[in-house]
Amino acid sequence: MLLDRSLFRYIWRYSKRDQIAIFIVVIASLPFYFLSLDLPKQIVNDAIVGQAFRDGVTHTTFLDLGFDLPAFLGGGTVTLFPGISVNQIGLLLGLSFLFLAFVCINGAFKYWINIAKGALGERMLRRLRFDLFSTVVRFTPDTLRAVRPSETATIIKDEVEPIGGFIGDAFVQPLLLASQAATAMTFIMMQSVQLGLVVLFIVGIQFTVIPRLRRIQLRLGKERQLASRLLAGRIGEVVEGMDAVHAHGTGRWEKAEIGERLYRLFDLRFRIFKWKFMVKFLNNFLSQLTPFFFYSVGGYFALTGRLDIGQLVAVIAAYRDLPPPLKELIDWDQQRLDVQIKYDQIIQQFVPEHLLPEEPGISAGINTTRLAGPVSIEKLRVLDSNGATLVDDISVSWEYPASVALVGNPSPAPHAIADVLARRIIPAAGTVTIAGQDFLRLPEEVTGRRIACAGAQPRLFPGSLRHNLLYGLQHKVTPADSRLPDTADAAEYIRIREALRTGNPLDSPDDDWLDHATIGMLSDKEIDDMLLENLALVGMGDDVFNFGINGWVDTARYPALADKIVEARNHLRARLAQCDMSELIETFDESRYANLASIGENLLFGASRDPLFNGRGRARNPLLLRVLDAEGLTGDLVGIGARIASTMMEIFADLPPDHPLVTQFSFLASNEMDDYERALSRWSQQGLRGLGPDDRERLLAPSFDYIEPRHRLSLLDDALRARILKARRHVRDEIARTDGQWNLEPYDPDKLCHNAMLRDNLLFGRVDLRIANARARVTKVVVDVVNDLELRPAISAVGLDFEVGPGGRMLTARQRGGADLVRCIVKKPDILVIDGALSAFSDTDADAILECLHTLFSDRCLVMIGRDETGLSGFDTVITFNDEGSFSQREDAAGAPPRRQSALT
Numbered sequence: 001m002l003l004d005r006s007l008f009r010y011i012w013r014y015s016k017r018d019q020i021a022i023f024i025v026v027i028a029s030l031p032f033y034f035l036s037l038d039l040p041k042q043i044v045n046d047a048i049v050g051q052a053f054r055d056g057v058t059h060t061t062f063l064d065l066g067f068d069l070p071a072f073l074g075g076g077t078v079t080l081f082p083g084i085s086v087n088q089i090g091l092l093l094g095l096s097f098l099f100l101a102f103v104c105i106n107g108a109f110k111y112w113i114n115i116a117k118g119a120l121g122e123r124m125l126r127r128l129r130f131d132l133f134s135t136v137v138r139f140t141p142d143t144l145r146a147v148r149p150s151e152t153a154t155i156i157k158d159e160v161e162p163i164g165g166f167i168g169d170a171f172v173q174p175l176l177l178a179s180q181a182a183t184a185m186t187f188i189m190m191q192s193v194q195l196g197l198v199v200l201f202i203v204g205i206q207f208t209v210i211p212r213l214r215r216i217q218l219r220l221g222k223e224r225q226l227a228s229r230l231l232a233g234r235i236g237e238v239v240e241g242m243d244a245v246h247a248h249g250t251g252r253w254e255k256a257e258i259g260e261r262l263y264r265l266f267d268l269r270f271r272i273f274k275w276k277f278m279v280k281f282l283n284n285f286l287s288q289l290t291p292f293f294f295y296s297v298g299g300y301f302a303l304t305g306r307l308d309i310g311q312l313v314a315v316i317a318a319y320r321d322l323p324p325p326l327k328e329l330i331d332w333d334q335q336r337l338d339v340q341i342k343y344d345q346i347i348q349q350f351v352p353e354h355l356l357p358e359e360p361g362i363s364a365g366i367n368t369t370r371l372a373g374p375v376s377i378e379k380l381r382v383l384d385s386n387g388a389t390l391v392d393d394i395s396v397s398w399e400y401p402a403s404v405a406l407v408g409n410p411s412p413a414p415h416a417i418a419d420v421l422a423r424r425i426i427p428a429a430g431t432v433t434i435a436g437q438d439f440l441r442l443p444e445e446v447t448g449r450r451i452a453c454a455g456a457q458p459r460l461f462p463g464s465l466r467h468n469l470l471y472g473l474q475h476k477v478t479p480a481d482s483r484l485p486d487t488a489d490a491a492e493y494i495r496i497r498e499a500l501r502t503g504n505p506l507d508s509p510d511d512d513w514l515d516h517a518t519i520g521m522l523s524d525k526e527i528d529d530m531l532l533e534n535l536a537l538v539g540m541g542d543d544v545f546n547f548g549i550n551g552w553v554d555t556a557r558y559p560a561l562a563d564k565i566v567e568a569r570n571h572l573r574a575r576l577a578q579c580d581m582s583e584l585i586e587t588f589d590e591s592r593y594a595n596l597a598s599i600g601e602n603l604l605f606g607a608s609r610d611p612l613f614n615g616r617g618r619a620r621n622p623l624l625l626r627v628l629d630a631e632g633l634t635g636d637l638v639g640i641g642a643r644i645a646s647t648m649m650e651i652f653a654d655l656p657p658d659h660p661l662v663t664q665f666s667f668l669a670s671n672e673m674d675d676y677e678r679a680l681s682r683w684s685q686q687g688l689r690g691l692g693p694d695d696r697e698r699l700l701a702p703s704f705d706y707i708e709p710r711h712r713l714s715l716l717d718d719a720l721r722a723r724i725l726k727a728r729r730h731v732r733d734e735i736a737r738t739d740g741q742w743n744l745e746p747y748d749p750d751k752l753c754h755n756a757m758l759r760d761n762l763l764f765g766r767v768d769l770r771i772a773n774a775r776a777r778v779t780k781v782v783v784d785v786v787n788d789l790e791l792r793p794a795i796s797a798v799g800l801d802f803e804v805g806p807g808g809r810m811l812t813a814r815q816r817g818g819a820d821l822v823r824c825i826v827k828k829p830d831i832l833v834i835d836g837a838l839s840a841f842s843d844t845d846a847d848a849i850l851e852c853l854h855t856l857f858s859d860r861c862l863v864m865i866g867r868d869e870t871g872l873s874g875f876d877t878v879i880t881f882n883d884e885g886s887f888s889q890r891e892d893a894a895g896a897p898p899r900r901q902s903a904l905t
Contacts, residue, residue, distance in 0.1 A: 125164025373435025
């Protein structure tokens with residue numbers, strides 16, 4: 001669905017039913033609003049002044065309800081309620097409580113209307129954001145290359161926010177405010193025409209002058225929005241290119257450039273503030289000018305008898321309710337103009353000319369479409385993003401199945417053909433047919449399943465390695481049902497109902513999205529085994545095993561692994577003893593101080609993923625601080641931290657902050673050296689009582705990382721170790737007393753510690769790095785035990801949970817390339833295009849991977865983009881392009897049908 005050029009048309013198209021429902025409630029509220037304006041006059045005239053009790057009358061009728069019939073119905077009066085007889089005090093109290101009732105009724109109307117407007121605005125905001133994202137998905141490749149991702153994200157996330165806030169008010173607010181203002185104005189005119197004309201005159205000035213002044217403010221606001229968007233885009237560019245900034249030392253220039261942009265933004269915002277408050281001053285002045293006329297002119301009329309006191313009080317009370325809706329109407333008009341400008345700017349980023357055709361939707365028929373057939377490219381013409389011709393009038397073809405190599409250096413033709421097959425470029429002219437079907441007209445649901453392209457710069461998504469490997473299989477085959485399910489629970493029912501109301505997909509990310517038609521109905525373990533097998537093919541078997549060793553075990557996913565890890569721990573201990581290598585590891589023992597572990601690790605004797613139990617967080621952990629104070633250890637550990645800080649500052653005093661020795665060995669952050677110097681000064685002069693919370697945290701932190709055998713500053717003795725062991729038991733008791741508030745899991749030799757890495761669970765201790773080659777020797781024994789117990793596949797499966805980070809930054813280039821190759825392989829495409837994916841591998845590894853690909857795709861199509869014909873002897877067809885646009889084609893496969901060889905000019 002294309003976005004409408006008119007914001008109001010877009011709002012009305014999708015919300016007219018809700019808008020009409022709110023309109024009805026607004027109209028229904030007006031009689032109660034009018035009656036609430038009339039009651040103050042009755043209270044003053046009838047009850048207080050006593051007009052209802054003239055000529056000695058002591059009682060009157062209160063709350064008599066009825067109406068007169070018209071003459072054509074026979075006339076007369078219909079009484080609904082005869083009322084009750086009350087005296088003057090009774091009438092005062094009755095009218096006052098009736099006024100209070102109308103206040104509550106009007107408040108209830110406003111509450112319902114505001115809730116309905118808010119819900120309407122949030123639903124339309126959700127729809128608008130989804131429509132914008134759906135439009136981004138349909139951007140052509142050329143458009144995507146010209147779009148800044150950070151700007152697009154800013155538009156969808158932030159710039160539509162004020163539009164969403166306005167949507168609920170777009171139609172309802174002017175109707176509500178105008179009807180209230182008209183009701184109050186009508187009431188004032190009914191009391192005094194002269195005072196009503198005064199009000200109309202002031203209101204006319206407000207509606208004429210204020211909007212004109214605010215147009216300047218809106219123009220500045222438009223400039224501010226554009227400047228903010230450019231700032232966001234520039235910051236995104238700097239963050240993405242931070243490696244280049246560090247490599248060239250241009251941080252100061254980048255800061256200056258961003259500072260200039262911030263100054264321009266500040267200048268615009270400051271000018272907006274000046275106009276805003278000038279308009280606000282003028283508006284407030286005009287609003288306060290009207291009471292001046294009421295008090296002077298209205299008071300004169302009251303004194304001369306042309307207006308009674310009750311009417312004057314009622315007029316003043318009615319006018320009290322008039323400025324707020326008028327002011328809000330003016331604000332609404334300004335917001336309307338402002339939001340329309342924002343909407344127009346957003347629409348410019350999502351113009352229909354830059355969109356791909358809308359996909360028809362998932363269906364079983366599309367899912368079964370195969371592209372297992374000959375490939376024919378006729379008169380292909382491809383342009384780059386600047387309009388320059390990459391290839392022109394190229395015609396090539398090959399049979400199916402086949403392994404095809406497209407070679408060209410420096411010709412761009414092979415890469416251009418790969419980009420066309422991967423849908424990264426839309427050709428300017430020509431036809432591409434695969435298996436007799438027009439490839440360029442096929443929906444992405446077909447090409448995304450049946451064609452895979454592994455490039456030199458793969459794009460991975462934040463999440464686990466498993467999620468990225470299965471990304472190409474995230475194709476839900478069953479069509480979405482547009483009806484509300486009968487068996488859904490309450491939460492699911494509400495989710496689906498809201499999705500229907502806002503035009504969002506009914507599918508849930510928690511559904512089964514795996515394309516089982518491609519991979520079969522595999523269990524989770526079988527899927528993991530398939531992924532590990534393919535990772536081994538691209539040389540990532542050891543990588544994923546190391547990820548698993550350094551990962552955490554999810555016992556919900558791997559319920560049997562916990563006992564096996566404990567079993568492997570015991571086998572490891574026995575194997576080390578058998579090989580006389582027990583001294584290489586100091587085993588954790590709750591009753592002993594672990595000399596090879598830090599003071600913090602000894603104090604906790606457990607593992608946690610809570611930041612307050614790791615790193616600097618331990619120095620501000622309230623539980624630990626409370627235990628240290630109770631055990632009298634705070635002063636000792638602060639003293640150790642002070643000694644460490646003093647020593648580090650002496651050792652690294654003459655080195656620059658970014659020196660490798662400082663970053664690798666220093667306990668102190670280079671940007672905190674001055675803070676440490678001041679903290680040490682206060683510690684040496686006043687002791688613990690002279691330290692503030694920040695100084696105490698700063699000096700405690702190094703002590704938690706101190707390991708005597710490694711750092712050798714002679715800061716620990718047996719007495720202090722014994723006191724730390726006592727504090728360890730105190731920590732255990734405190735955690736038990738808090739009933740699960742703190743997520744610290746103690747070490748237990750007979751259990752798996754879920755918060756500790758798998759490696760630490762296997763070792764259950766610390767390697768003594770003072771012994772030569774201790775780490776390598778222990779690692780070899782660990783690997784042998786894992787292999788003997790056949791735990792390697794299970795541990796590698798844990799490695800599939802490894803978080804790859806934004807863009808796969810936690811992986812090396814080789815690992816990213818391997819993950820992308822596996823992602824392409826596991827979806828079993830009919831055609832696999834390799835366009836630079838092997839560049840991150842060594843020649844030996846690349847040759848081995850290519851040999852595996854030949855085997856895997858022996859019954860399908862493998863297309864390889866190469867710079868020259870080296871190493872391409874195993875391909876059935878090799879097509880070589882030169883820089884003049886001509887090419888030659890040769891067949892290496894025995895018995896292959898003859899192909900034409902031609903040169904294009």
